[in-house]
Amino acid sequence: MNVLNFIHAFFSDSSHWHGYDGIPARVWEHIQYSLEALGYAALIGLPVGLVTGHYGRGGNTLALIATAGRALPSFGLLVLMFIWLGFGLLPVMIPLVILAVPPILVTTYEALRSVDPSPVDAARGMGMTESRILFQVELPVALPLILSGLRSAAIQIVSTATIAAYVSLGGLGRYIIDGLYQKNYEKVVGGATLVAAMALVTLGIFWAVARLTVSPGVRRS
Amino acid sequence: MIRIDSVTKRYPDGTVAVDRLSLEIPDRSITVFVGPSGCGKTTTLRMINRMVEPSEGRILLDGADIHAQPVNTLRRSMGYVIQNAGLFQHRTIVDNIATVPRLLGWSKQKARARAAELMERVGLDTALAKRYPYQLSGGQQQRVGVARALAADPPVLLMDEPFSAVDPVVRKGLQDELLRIQDELGKTIVFVTHDIDEAIKLGTMVAVMRTGGHLAQYAPPAELLTAPADEFVEDFLGADRGIRRLSFFPSTGLELQRAPIVAIDADAGRLGARASADAPYLLVTDLDGRPLGWGEPQDLTAGSIDPARLLSYGRPFMPGRDSLRAALDGSVLSPTGWAVAVDGEGRAVGVVSQQVIGAAIRTAHAEGRDDARVGG
Ligand SMILES: Nc1ncnc2c1ncn2[C@@H]1O[C@H](COP(=O)(O)OP(=O)(O)O)[C@@H](O)[C@H]1O
Ligand SMILES: [Mg+2]
Numbered sequence: 001m002n003v004l005n006f007i008h009a010f011f012s013d014s015s016h017w018h019g020y021d022g023i024p025a026r027v028w029e030h031i032q033y034s035l036e037a038l039g040y041a042a043l044i045g046l047p048v049g050l051v052t053g054h055y056g057r058g059g060n061t062l063a064l065i066a067t068a069g070r071a072l073p074s075f076g077l078l079v080l081m082f083i084w085l086g087f088g089l090l091p092v093m094i095p096l097v098i099l100a101v102p103p104i105l106v107t108t109y110e111a112l113r114s115v116d117p118s119p120v121d122a123a124r125g126m127g128m129t130e131s132r133i134l135f136q137v138e139l140p141v142a143l144p145l146i147l148s149g150l151r152s153a154a155i156q157i158v159s160t161a162t163i164a165a166y167v168s169l170g171g172l173g174r175y176i177i178d179g180l181y182q183k184n185y186e187k188v189v190g191g192a193t194l195v196a197a198m199a200l201v202t203l204g205i206f207w208a209v210a211r212l213t214v215s216p217g218v219r220r221s
Numbered sequence: 222m223i224r225i226d227s228v229t230k231r232y233p234d235g236t237v238a239v240d241r242l243s244l245e246i247p248d249r250s251i252t253v254f255v256g257p258s259g260c261g262k263t264t265t266l267r268m269i270n271r272m273v274e275p276s277e278g279r280i281l282l283d284g285a286d287i288h289a290q291p292v293n294t295l296r297r298s299m300g301y302v303i304q305n306a307g308l309f310q311h312r313t314i315v316d317n318i319a320t321v322p323r324l325l326g327w328s329k330q331k332a333r334a335r336a337a338e339l340m341e342r343v344g345l346d347t348a349l350a351k352r353y354p355y356q357l358s359g360g361q362q363q364r365v366g367v368a369r370a371l372a373a374d375p376p377v378l379l380m381d382e383p384f385s386a387v388d389p390v391v392r393k394g395l396q397d398e399l400l401r402i403q404d405e406l407g408k409t410i411v412f413v414t415h416d417i418d419e420a421i422k423l424g425t426m427v428a429v430m431r432t433g434g435h436l437a438q439y440a441p442p443a444e445l446l447t448a449p450a451d452e453f454v455e456d457f458l459g460a461d462r463g464i465r466r467l468s469f470f471p472s473t474g475l476e477l478q479r480a481p482i483v484a485i486d487a488d489a490g491r492l493g494a495r496a497s498a499d500a501p502y503l504l505v506t507d508l509d510g511r512p513l514g515w516g517e518p519q520d521l522t523a524g525s526i527d528p529a530r531l532l533s534y535g536r537p538f539m540p541g542r543d544s545l546r547a548a549l550d551g552s553v554l555s556p557t558g559w560a561v562a563v564d565g566e567g568r569a570v571g572v573v574s575q576q577v578i579g580a581a582i583r584t585a586h587a588e589g590r591d592d593a594r595v596g597g
Contacts, residue, residue, distance in 0.1 A: 031564075067274060116307075116310075118303055118304075118305050118307035119307045119308060119309050120304075121272075121303060121307060122301060122303055122306075122307030122308075122366075122369075123307075123309075124377070125267075125272055125296060125301035125303070125325070126295075126296060126297065126300075126301050126320060126321050126369075126370070127272055127292075127293040127295070127296030127324060128292070128293070128320075129293060129322070131551065132324075136456035137309060137567070140309075140311035141309075141310060141311055168334070197390075211479045214311075215310075215311035215312070215353070216353060217310045217311045217312065217353030217354060217355060218310055
């Protein structure tokens with residue numbers, strides 16, 4: 001049997017489409033974990049990136065934090081958190097957020113640093129407050145890059161959220177881990193396919209968001 | 222009136238960008254800061270809207286220290302135009318121009334109506350209103366920058382090398398436009414440039430600065446050309462300041478001769494009569510009176526004047542509009558040494574020799590009649 005057969009078998013089995021271990025339930029859990037992790041990561045990464053980028057300070061510190069964050073293995077962190085904190089969502093969220101903050105933070109910082117300084121100078125000279133300059137002059141121009149940072153973070157979260165299953169939580173990782181344990185490769189491949197599909201959907205969502213939010217005056221390049 | 226009162230700016234790295242600068246910028250006129258790169262022009266300009274804070278001294282606006290009001294209130298009362306326009310690329314042209322009115326709390330509708338009005342004022346087609354900055358040429362972007370600075374009708378306009386990045390033809394257009402707008406609006410304009418010709422063309426007063434942030438001379442352009450304060454100013458003005466000074470003398474007083482002008486269909490009698498005038502050449506015009514060229518009287522035969530064989534008449538000047546410089550230039554360009562004066566429709570109204578222009582220049586110098594600015 002090849003992979004395509006596995007996929008076909010997995011998705012055509014009607015018993016996989018309902019119940020607490022059904023595809024809709026697992027997908028929904030996966031979405032919830034991912035959204036929550038992305039939300040926390042954005043809550044940390046965006047403001048810090050925007051403020052440091054606007055004032056142009058702290059770039060070196062950010063680079064350091066980012067490198068450290070990337071060097072930490074998510075799975076190792078999960079085990080550590082699990083031992084430390086026990087069962088629950090928190091041991092899963094911590095590695096996911098640590099994984100997602102660096103791309104958001106660093107890209108946001110870089111995006112603001114790369115904004116042409118002359119409109120900013122003009123804006124300041126005509127009496128805009130610093131927060132207006134940030135939100136009405138810099139942010140709209142930096143938006144495509146900022147969104148690309150969020151997108152990389154989201155994709156990484158979606159693929160890595162499978163680790164939740166290791167600590168007895170749900171999500172698409174369930175299929176992969178259970179399938180491996182039960183030597184049910186149909187399940188493993190089915191789970192992996194769903195994760196890949198979710199990553200693609202995430203890409204699509206970010207593309208659409210960029211179309212809707214980035215001004216045509218900025219988008220042309 | 223803006224008074225700069227012994228202002229010094231020392232940057233944190235120790236650079237003294239402006240050194241004990243004192244001068245008064247009169248209302249409703251264009252004051253130009255000019256000097257070589259790095260002499261402190263931008264620093265001076267930016268101290269007026271507090272983008273840079275002086276290390277010593279103070280700046281007064283209508284008698285009050287500029288620190289007396291909140292910084293953003295001060296800035297909103299001063300239009301600010303920079304070299305590359307600094308437009309907001311995510312906003313349409315009309316919304317770029319509406320920026321300050323919106324900051325001041327105008328409704329979107331009112332701000333946009335005002336923006337459209339300003340587009341016309343600065344010579345921009347209102348069809349461009351919904352475009353984005355990247356769809357405009359450099360010259361058009363700069364016009365948008367000027368319109369944006371004027372949008373809330375601020376009494377003061379600060380301009381930092383606004384026309385330096387565009388090509389000479391476009392630059393001349395923008396300069397003429399600024400003078401026209403200034404005639405209509407009468408703003409207090411502080412203008413920074415490194416181009417002495419631009420300074421002389423635009424300035425009511427010109428402050429020449431030298432490296433180290435020193436004021437070398439502060440005078441009306443004609444005075445600068447006549448009496449440069451020192452060698453630095455003289456060098457900076459360039460070689461032909463005598464000729465350039467003629468731009469400030471009107472050509473109205475020139476005594477024009479009509480006798481040497483003949484139409485292309487002139488008969489023998491007329492040609493003969495004209496030839497007796499004391500000009501060695503005759504200016505031949507078409508039937509509408511527009512100049513065609515010069516010819517020697519003995520070469521002109523009634524009924525068979527060949528326009529192709531006439532000598533060039535150089536560049537005609539318009540008495541009243543153009544200066545003595547244009548008249549002299551016209552006479553130098555023509556191989557006959559005579560300049561042709563035309564009216565608004567381009568019809569020859571008279572001719573004048575270099576000798577007569579020379580006499581007029583000497584008279585003008587003697588009378589010191591250099592206050593009236595004239596074009597050309
Ligand atoms: N932010 C700054 N920090 C340190 N030195 C500066 C700064 N801005 C300008 N300078 C220096 O001050 C001097 C005057 O600069 P500037 O006012 O920009 O001159 P200009 O506009 O006449 O070319 C230059 O020597 C420049 O290098
Ligand atoms: Mg400068």
